[in-house]
Amino acid sequence: MNIVDLRNEKNILSVVKEKLQRHGNKLNEVEKLVENIIIDVKENKDKALLRMMKDFDKVEVESLKVDKEDIKKAYENVDKDFLEVLKESKDNIEKYHKNQKYSHFDMDEGRKRLTQKVTPIERVGLYIPGGKSPYPSTVLMNAVPAKVAGVKEIALITPPNKEGKVNENILAAAYLCGVDEIYLSGGAGAIAALAYGTETIKPVYKICGPGNLFVAEAKRKVYGDVDIDMLAGPSEVLVIADEKSDPKFVAADLLSQAEHDENAACILVTTSEDLAGKVKEEVNNQLKELSKVDIATKSVENYGIIFVVDNIDEAFEVSNEIAPEHLELSLEEPFDYIDKVQNAGTVFMGEYTPEPVGDYFAGSNHTIPTSGKAKFYSPLSTYDFLKRTSIVYYSKEELTKQKDKIIKFANKEGLTAHAKAIERRFE
Amino acid sequence: MNIVDLRNEKNILSVVKEKLQRHGNKLNEVEKLVENIIIDVKENKDKALLRMMKDFDKVEVESLKVDKEDIKKAYENVDKDFLEVLKESKDNIEKYHKNQKYSHFDMDEGRKRLTQKVTPIERVGLYIPGGKSPYPSTVLMNAVPAKVAGVKEIALITPPNKEGKVNENILAAAYLCGVDEIYLSGGAGAIAALAYGTETIKPVYKICGPGNLFVAEAKRKVYGDVDIDMLAGPSEVLVIADEKSDPKFVAADLLSQAEHDENAACILVTTSEDLAGKVKEEVNNQLKELSKVDIATKSVENYGIIFVVDNIDEAFEVSNEIAPEHLELSLEEPFDYIDKVQNAGTVFMGEYTPEPVGDYFAGSNHTIPTSGKAKFYSPLSTYDFLKRTSIVYYSKEELTKQKDKIIKFANKEGLTAHAKAIERRFE
Numbered sequence: 001m002n003i004v005d006l007r008n009e010k011n012i013l014s015v016v017k018e019k020l021q022r023h024g025n026k027l028n029e030v031e032k033l034v035e036n037i038i039i040d041v042k043e044n045k046d047k048a049l050l051r052m053m054k055d056f057d058k059v060e061v062e063s064l065k066v067d068k069e070d071i072k073k074a075y076e077n078v079d080k081d082f083l084e085v086l087k088e089s090k091d092n093i094e095k096y097h098k099n100q101k102y103s104h105f106d107m108d109e110g111r112k113r114l115t116q117k118v119t120p121i122e123r124v125g126l127y128i129p130g131g132k133s134p135y136p137s138t139v140l141m142n143a144v145p146a147k148v149a150g151v152k153e154i155a156l157i158t159p160p161n162k163e164g165k166v167n168e169n170i171l172a173a174a175y176l177c178g179v180d181e182i183y184l185s186g187g188a189g190a191i192a193a194l195a196y197g198t199e200t201i202k203p204v205y206k207i208c209g210p211g212n213l214f215v216a217e218a219k220r221k222v223y224g225d226v227d228i229d230m231l232a233g234p235s236e237v238l239v240i241a242d243e244k245s246d247p248k249f250v251a252a253d254l255l256s257q258a259e260h261d262e263n264a265a266c267i268l269v270t271t272s273e274d275l276a277g278k279v280k281e282e283v284n285n286q287l288k289e290l291s292k293v294d295i296a297t298k299s300v301e302n303y304g305i306i307f308v309v310d311n312i313d314e315a316f317e318v319s320n321e322i323a324p325e326h327l328e329l330s331l332e333e334p335f336d337y338i339d340k341v342q343n344a345g346t347v348f349m350g351e352y353t354p355e356p357v358g359d360y361f362a363g364s365n366h367t368i369p370t371s372g373k374a375k376f377y378s379p380l381s382t383y384d385f386l387k388r389t390s391i392v393y394y395s396k397e398e399l400t401k402q403k404d405k406i407i408k409f410a411n412k413e414g415l416t417a418h419a420k421a422i423e424r425r426f427e
Numbered sequence: 428m429n430i431v432d433l434r435n436e437k438n439i440l441s442v443v444k445e446k447l448q449r450h451g452n453k454l455n456e457v458e459k460l461v462e463n464i465i466i467d468v469k470e471n472k473d474k475a476l477l478r479m480m481k482d483f484d485k486v487e488v489e490s491l492k493v494d495k496e497d498i499k500k501a502y503e504n505v506d507k508d509f510l511e512v513l514k515e516s517k518d519n520i521e522k523y524h525k526n527q528k529y530s531h532f533d534m535d536e537g538r539k540r541l542t543q544k545v546t547p548i549e550r551v552g553l554y555i556p557g558g559k560s561p562y563p564s565t566v567l568m569n570a571v572p573a574k575v576a577g578v579k580e581i582a583l584i585t586p587p588n589k590e591g592k593v594n595e596n597i598l599a600a601a602y603l604c605g606v607d608e609i610y611l612s613g614g615a616g617a618i619a620a621l622a623y624g625t626e627t628i629k630p631v632y633k634i635c636g637p638g639n640l641f642v643a644e645a646k647r648k649v650y651g652d653v654d655i656d657m658l659a660g661p662s663e664v665l666v667i668a669d670e671k672s673d674p675k676f677v678a679a680d681l682l683s684q685a686e687h688d689e690n691a692a693c694i695l696v697t698t699s700e701d702l703a704g705k706v707k708e709e710v711n712n713q714l715k716e717l718s719k720v721d722i723a724t725k726s727v728e729n730y731g732i733i734f735v736v737d738n739i740d741e742a743f744e745v746s747n748e749i750a751p752e753h754l755e756l757s758l759e760e761p762f763d764y765i766d767k768v769q770n771a772g773t774v775f776m777g778e779y780t781p782e783p784v785g786d787y788f789a790g791s792n793h794t795i796p797t798s799g800k801a802k803f804y805s806p807l808s809t810y811d812f813l814k815r816t817s818i819v820y821y822s823k824e825e826l827t828k829q830k831d832k833i834i835k836f837a838n839k840e841g842l843t844a845h846a847k848a849i850e851r852r853f854e
Contacts, residue, residue: 224658231651349820364817393776
């Protein structure tokens, strides 16, 4: 990990930006490939999906739809201790997400009434990656908010393993969440199938869930025809720590991000030069003990960085500029600093709240804006599965009172048929 | 207008879908052109914008930034009666949008605490079309919710007229809303400038506002690097009416949509064959009196349609499938039917709430999902200018209690460094 001393820099934010440039992920070849896949699925539907699985994934399956009995069986056979953990995690997620509902409101003045009506999106699709990373936590984090919102139909799609089956833990988590419509397919083809439908798969109105470059590009392309949750880039953790922080804990937390992906970034911002050195050493020591040592090493080499700053305000300035997906405040009284957080996805408070607490268990959502997008995106939520309708009512009396103003406004914009729509009522 | 009798159709929704196919708007040439414009602006910044204005709009301007004094002057010189209307409309919009805030919540159990923190997006950009349609109402509908949300910096960008100036009503509306950062530029170049910045224009985190094909395609392309409000397609109104409805009013309302755009759709769904015929006749008569007769005629020819259905439930079935931007319930007791509305942007209730009431004055937002996108999008709102951060705190005691479950979950997913981040705290 490189240590970058910002204490004598005049424009610290420009140094931070420069140091944290990550490779643009979108490649022209990917774009072209994904476009062709989408056209293929639109034209050949089921056949295209089956062919792609055969060609790319070397798997032949008889049906794109997973049998409901198989989903139930997976649930019944899952490791019982793990099932208890899944259930408790689901309950926690449910509790948190029940707070996230748009308020229905009604401004009723008799002659005039304005209402906001809130309804769930009727049908959504969840993309759940397979391959080396079939994560049941991803099922919980997407399906639970959808259910809390009241979504009627949830279609889950996921690439099968070499045997043409879905990972048992994914099935068990889906069953637990009440998702019983599961399809086999991965990558851009799966996204196209959810967006435009096939013989087997009814199209959805919104697609959520993480995925590789192809999945992300496909989501970008279908966006507008359906809604999507967000476009994710490579992920990151940023730890703010001072001289009292334990370098072992800080290093372990940085590495928990690094094991995800070679492009993941782990960043420490500290007021203590001493801590910076110790964390660097700890990272090197702990790295060797990890099962995903290769990925983590590359991530640390590529995007592992320690910024040393003058004071805690500067630390937050750096953090707000980076707008990290995960922000850990490894500080003694973390709640004293919460007002300084302007841009961050999720904040983990104090030395005993490492990131995995939120990834798996606490109840907040682990789908969080990455790569600085917390400046404008928010974590996935119940709101994402709801939509709002405005309801406007004017009585004849009220329209009589206001008509001249509305007519004036319409005419100022040259939209005379708009003005006429009012005038005709009083002819 | 074509009258389509659905009363003997078995699958009415498939007929509706077929009849309402609108031309796909996205063209390959547009895509390529927009891509080149974005690259140009990224590379040549201000110079690119100035050159494009000279080449495409035949306007040479000295500065991209509108002088603050000019904005103030436009406000001071605006037609006083119109200013009163603008002010009242702004007040109404403010009142409505103040109801739209995410609730900050705090689940504090002492040893465990989960909070949702809500903050405004720091800097947003508003694209306001110019040319033949400089609409001050668009300024109000975008700037007011941003202000209500607490956005600190609002940058407005709009193409200049032939004299290199911004329409005075746009400037006045901007001044009224407290927007004093205004730039000259139109089309895809303006969107690129907001997203990536130039020497004069500081980049924004979110771009809102309507525009032509080029603007829409540019918004699609920058989406992900910044957030956008939504992708709009051609607009529509759908009126549900029965035998008691006044055909004059219905026809006028259909035409108020038709004058917008040749691709706009005006749709009547009625239980009365008699009304269908009368509205058709009225549309033909009223058409001739419109100032935008050419546009409206084409729109009616292209996408004007009357569906006759068996009963009122079928009418709502058709409407929910179309998911109209504007839905008018031209029915005697409209509130009796509101539960039947599943997919619609804004509902206008009863015979005295024609669409312009909401376009200009009532207080709800007139940026509404078009072309069926109300199945997943919502009207523009205060929420669109806010973002949420999750805050998670576990005490040492709480982590001690839960650690084994979290470790089990992490290990099940093969993310051992996640498990280690917990374990190291208890070594």
